[in-house]
Amino acid sequence: MTGGALVVGLGSRAELWVRGLAARGRLAAFCDTTGQRMRVHNEWLTEAGYPPVPEYPAGDFPDVLRRVRPETVVVCTPDSTHAGYVVAALGAGCDVVVEKPLATTAEDLRRIFLAERASAGRVRVGFNYRYNPVHAKVKELLASGVIGEIGSVHFEWCLDTHHGADYFRRWHRDKRRSGGLLVHKSAHHFDLVSWWLDAEPVRVFAEGRLFHYRPGTGDGRFALELTDSPRLERLYGGAPGGYRRDLSPFDPGVSIEDDVAVVARFRTGASLTYHLTAYSPWEGYRVSFNGAGGRLELVVQESEWARPGSAQAAARLSGSPDIPPPVSTVTVRPQWNRPYRVELPPVDGAHGGGDVRLLADVLDEPAADPLGRAAGLRDGIRSAVIGLCANESIATGGVVDAAAALRRITGEPVAAPEGRRG
Numbered sequence: 001m002t003g004g005a006l007v008v009g010l011g012s013r014a015e016l017w018v019r020g021l022a023a024r025g026r027l028a029a030f031c032d033t034t035g036q037r038m039r040v041h042n043e044w045l046t047e048a049g050y051p052p053v054p055e056y057p058a059g060d061f062p063d064v065l066r067r068v069r070p071e072t073v074v075v076c077t078p079d080s081t082h083a084g085y086v087v088a089a090l091g092a093g094c095d096v097v098v099e100k101p102l103a104t105t106a107e108d109l110r111r112i113f114l115a116e117r118a119s120a121g122r123v124r125v126g127f128n129y130r131y132n133p134v135h136a137k138v139k140e141l142l143a144s145g146v147i148g149e150i151g152s153v154h155f156e157w158c159l160d161t162h163h164g165a166d167y168f169r170r171w172h173r174d175k176r177r178s179g180g181l182l183v184h185k186s187a188h189h190f191d192l193v194s195w196w197l198d199a200e201p202v203r204v205f206a207e208g209r210l211f212h213y214r215p216g217t218g219d220g221r222f223a224l225e226l227t228d229s230p231r232l233e234r235l236y237g238g239a240p241g242g243y244r245r246d247l248s249p250f251d252p253g254v255s256i257e258d259d260v261a262v263v264a265r266f267r268t269g270a271s272l273t274y275h276l277t278a279y280s281p282w283e284g285y286r287v288s289f290n291g292a293g294g295r296l297e298l299v300v301q302e303s304e305w306a307r308p309g310s311a312q313a314a315a316r317l318s319g320s321p322d323i324p325p326p327v328s329t330v331t332v333r334p335q336w337n338r339p340y341r342v343e344l345p346p347v348d349g350a351h352g353g354g355d356v357r358l359l360a361d362v363l364d365e366p367a368a369d370p371l372g373r374a375a376g377l378r379d380g381i382r383s384a385v386i387g388l389c390a391n392e393s394i395a396t397g398g399v400v401d402a403a404a405a406l407r408r409i410t411g412e413p414v415a416a417p418e419g420r421r422g
Contacts, residue, residue: 005026005074007027010037011235012232014076029053054068078178083103090112100187101179101383105388106409125377127191128357128358137330137342141296142197147289151290151291153270153289156285161280165249187383187387199270203403212278213278224245258277261274296333
């Protein structure tokens with residue numbers, strides 16, 4: 001078999017890529033550490049009217065590449081394993097699409113960088129939030145100079161106790177596997193800021209701790225019943241491969257933080273203040289850009305409060321399409337003039353419409369991309385570096401030289417900070 005795409009890592013996130021590839025007739029094979037997850041995805045394909053595809057064990061990945069000879073490899077495995085699959089796929093000359101984050105260590109980022117440089121294949125990172133029409137509108141406004149040169153960005157992201165707690169039930173709770181929320185989750189947010197500013201980080205300072213999901217402090221309202229979501233029950237019921245999807249977020253073994261604050265300086269001279277809270281009563285985010293000519297404010301409410309065990313909570317857990325779309329507002333506050341609301345494009349689908357647009361951009365014929373939404377290797381590296389430097393800062397208590405970290409990974413010089421306001 002030749003051509004098409006091989007999907008490695010058949011957890012719940014892989015369904016986006018499996019369906020997208022199957023609809024385009026480009027799905028070649030599955031590869032996973034357990035047969036159960038591959039079998040369930042093939043059952044879903046059959047139920048949707050698509051033919052099943054061959055299933056291969058992840059332990060035989062190099063041999064699978066030789067047998068399948070895919071054009072593209074889609075990597076949806078746990079974060080700490082990304083580099084092994086990406087490097088092997090590049091070594092076979094394949095293009096690679098990898099879910100964020102690109103990798104969880106500077107050493108693995110360096111391995112991927114060198115592998116792509118020696119390969120005919122190229123890396124794309126699944127930064128779907130770039131494809132959210134609201135985020136694209138913010139990019140357009142900032143690029144137009146509506147608030148002038150940007151001096152600072154304040155970014156607050158709140159995960160509620162449905163979504164936030166879930167990171168403490170799964171493999172993400174182990175920082176060795178996920179890099180913590182500053183690498184796994186904040187990769188999206190750091191990428192957005194880097195993309196909006198069109199800039200790379202030069203230094204990072206952070207504070208963080210495990211405040212809410214401390215061992216032995218929780219109650220039954222945080223329990224997860226896989227049977228509340230038939231799709232998750234089919235994928236993860238019976239703990240395939242020994243992996244339990246439904247641990248208590250208050251069990252021992254959590255090594256990640258749930259409350260983190262980051263201060264970063266970018267090459268343009270702009271600063272970022274960032275806070276992630278993983279135990280909020282609501283879910284959404286606020287981003288404010290302060291410029292020489294005014295201020296731009298983005299507010300997004302992604303979910304309202306839902307009672308544990310309710311139909312609304314179960315719909316959120318399973319990623320149901322019936323979940324209401326986010327409610328977004330963008331306000332521009334010019335210097336010496338009246339503030340005004342910006343008319344926003346409609347938002348539909350998962351991640352504010354980002355998923356379906358990401359699929360179209362990656363899997364279909366490339367279209368014009370004036371906003372530079374396509375995220376390649378360099379984008380994946382700079383996003384991960386901010387999170388890795390923040391983790392280092394939490395561990396050491398010091399400011400970390402992000403420009404030097406980038407230089408060690410790529411071997412390329414990074415320009416000193418610029419910007420007329422310092």
